[in-house]
Amino acid sequence: MMIVDGLQYVNWNRALLEEARDGGVNAIHVTIAYWENTRETLANIGDWHRLFREYNDLITPVRTASDVVDAGRQNKVGIIFGFQNCSPIEDDLRLVQVFHELGVRIMQLSYNNQSLLATGCYESDDPGITRFGKEVIREMNRVGMLIDMSHSAERSTLEAIDLSERPIVITHANPSFFHDALRNKSTTVLEALAGSGGMLGVSLYPFHLKNGSDCTLQEFCEMIAATAEIMGIERVGIGSDLCQNWGYSTLEWMRSGRWTAGVDYGEGTAASKEWPAQPEWFANSSHFGNIAAGLSDVGFDDADVARIMGDNWLAFFEQSFAPGSGP
Amino acid sequence: MMIVDGLQYVNWNRALLEEARDGGVNAIHVTIAYWENTRETLANIGDWHRLFREYNDLITPVRTASDVVDAGRQNKVGIIFGFQNCSPIEDDLRLVQVFHELGVRIMQLSYNNQSLLATGCYESDDPGITRFGKEVIREMNRVGMLIDMSHSAERSTLEAIDLSERPIVITHANPSFFHDALRNKSTTVLEALAGSGGMLGVSLYPFHLKNGSDCTLQEFCEMIAATAEIMGIERVGIGSDLCQNWGYSTLEWMRSGRWTAGVDYGEGTAASKEWPAQPEWFANSSHFGNIAAGLSDVGFDDADVARIMGDNWLAFFEQSFAPGSGP
Numbered sequence: 001m002m003i004v005d006g007l008q009y010v011n012w013n014r015a016l017l018e019e020a021r022d023g024g025v026n027a028i029h030v031t032i033a034y035w036e037n038t039r040e041t042l043a044n045i046g047d048w049h050r051l052f053r054e055y056n057d058l059i060t061p062v063r064t065a066s067d068v069v070d071a072g073r074q075n076k077v078g079i080i081f082g083f084q085n086c087s088p089i090e091d092d093l094r095l096v097q098v099f100h101e102l103g104v105r106i107m108q109l110s111y112n113n114q115s116l117l118a119t120g121c122y123e124s125d126d127p128g129i130t131r132f133g134k135e136v137i138r139e140m141n142r143v144g145m146l147i148d149m150s151h152s153a154e155r156s157t158l159e160a161i162d163l164s165e166r167p168i169v170i171t172h173a174n175p176s177f178f179h180d181a182l183r184n185k186s187t188t189v190l191e192a193l194a195g196s197g198g199m200l201g202v203s204l205y206p207f208h209l210k211n212g213s214d215c216t217l218q219e220f221c222e223m224i225a226a227t228a229e230i231m232g233i234e235r236v237g238i239g240s241d242l243c244q245n246w247g248y249s250t251l252e253w254m255r256s257g258r259w260t261a262g263v264d265y266g267e268g269t270a271a272s273k274e275w276p277a278q279p280e281w282f283a284n285s286s287h288f289g290n291i292a293a294g295l296s297d298v299g300f301d302d303a304d305v306a307r308i309m310g311d312n313w314l315a316f317f318e319q320s321f322a323p324g325s326g327p
Numbered sequence: 328m329m330i331v332d333g334l335q336y337v338n339w340n341r342a343l344l345e346e347a348r349d350g351g352v353n354a355i356h357v358t359i360a361y362w363e364n365t366r367e368t369l370a371n372i373g374d375w376h377r378l379f380r381e382y383n384d385l386i387t388p389v390r391t392a393s394d395v396v397d398a399g400r401q402n403k404v405g406i407i408f409g410f411q412n413c414s415p416i417e418d419d420l421r422l423v424q425v426f427h428e429l430g431v432r433i434m435q436l437s438y439n440n441q442s443l444l445a446t447g448c449y450e451s452d453d454p455g456i457t458r459f460g461k462e463v464i465r466e467m468n469r470v471g472m473l474i475d476m477s478h479s480a481e482r483s484t485l486e487a488i489d490l491s492e493r494p495i496v497i498t499h500a501n502p503s504f505f506h507d508a509l510r511n512k513s514t515t516v517l518e519a520l521a522g523s524g525g526m527l528g529v530s531l532y533p534f535h536l537k538n539g540s541d542c543t544l545q546e547f548c549e550m551i552a553a554t555a556e557i558m559g560i561e562r563v564g565i566g567s568d569l570c571q572n573w574g575y576s577t578l579e580w581m582r583s584g585r586w587t588a589g590v591d592y593g594e595g596t597a598a599s600k601e602w603p604a605q606p607e608w609f610a611n612s613s614h615f616g617n618i619a620a621g622l623s624d625v626g627f628d629d630a631d632v633a634r635i636m637g638d639n640w641l642a643f644f645e646q647s648f649a650p651g652s653g654p
Binding site: 097 | 365366369370372373374376377419420421422424425428429430
């Protein structure tokens, strides 16, 4: 069974990479930047080049959908570069293609806050996609970079779906009907996303789950079934948002970047500010089998389980990572 | 006959690109940066992406030697990205591979002045390749980026030849025996360069020529013959240093960058500071045929003329642009 994870953020070492490889993970969309500017992002890419050399036996870069299949054949984990924010391109349209050439295949248009392109999910008002945002959407369509609205606000997300000539993605979030958080997505968004051929990666980050860390495997899989009812079985995958081996300072960077001198708790609270504990049935990358089993238990047949675990992502990447047909 | 130019710096437009294409030029090493930092260099690369789209019928990017041959088959001019300085990598070893992935295949270790890597040809003292420089040479060897010492000082150049495990290049300069300028190269350098399998691109920039703009075609071709005697026929190509369609402000930027608030005249003088006039027998890219004819006139046979005009560069790129064998 092909396993593709629509998002993880892990401080990798040999043990964690072996865990993913031995857990049967064919490809992971990894995060290269949250708030980093162009120069800082290049440094992060440079660090990944070192990881590819150091762990040459375990990982390989993914630039096309067929690279995901090749990774599996080599018994390696394919690594897909993505940005959780548009900060790496600064104010420069030209950098979309530059980063595409460096292997970046997915970019969020905003991360929690207002960006130069779109509004984030924690802003109080959402004026929609900006003038620059419209240009970037067109350019991402052209080069073959997926538009990700996981951390964006509703109107911006709906406009991005509408403006983009190619299907877009929400790599890691859950439906609001499952757990009503600002980061989760309304049925309106899910329907529009599916209607345009886009995909949702359902998240296992506890702040996105009903009952947080206590969410049961059955509740999670029933949510997937209900989501597949709304979106269609081909439009759902896993985007675990698994975060491993980071200290609190990394979480502070993700939440507060350089935009506040205060403390922002993001999805957490002052009383519960630390990294949340994963559900015990999905503690790490060796546990994807539990989800597959849980999906069977709630009634999915083998083919549908395979779709959700990875086949849908593969088919979606096939159409999304190819260069656009436009001029 | 394959024509490859080891360096030009042109403010391209359709007419000039057609002139090069119709002049039979298969590939040109173009300059992406003189003093630009990382961020500025990405912007320049982005501008080249636009040129590739706008002049898709005339130019195509070169990343491998076979791309040069393909360019000829498509009746297009192949474009090889290069830096005349190491400023684009700033102080970050990781950026060698990053820029290699963006298509950069040639980098000078210094441009006239001392750099973080090596000494430039206008410094009074040359302490040789720096600590960082040794690391960068090793990394350039690994990824397959050519080390160019055209604007470097003598000791640094000899050390680079010695330290590099792969042949290096002087893309555009002439022998000092032809015209004794700080930018031209001693016989010691030419012998060491050839001895390690490197190449020299002979220059048509008037400040590098005997009698400047008045240099005759015969004098130029006799210089090539004398250089081939020293270096071997396979070690010599053309690196015209043709500069077209720029104003004086560009020349000021090339000479003075941001490193002086005064005026540096580079190879010129206060009395003769402007762009020099090209010899009339090599005014532009339509005149490569004149050089080929001149080489025949001084006694080269057809095969040797073909080597000097492009075959040597092609063979050299074949070995130089491939990734290194090291770890």
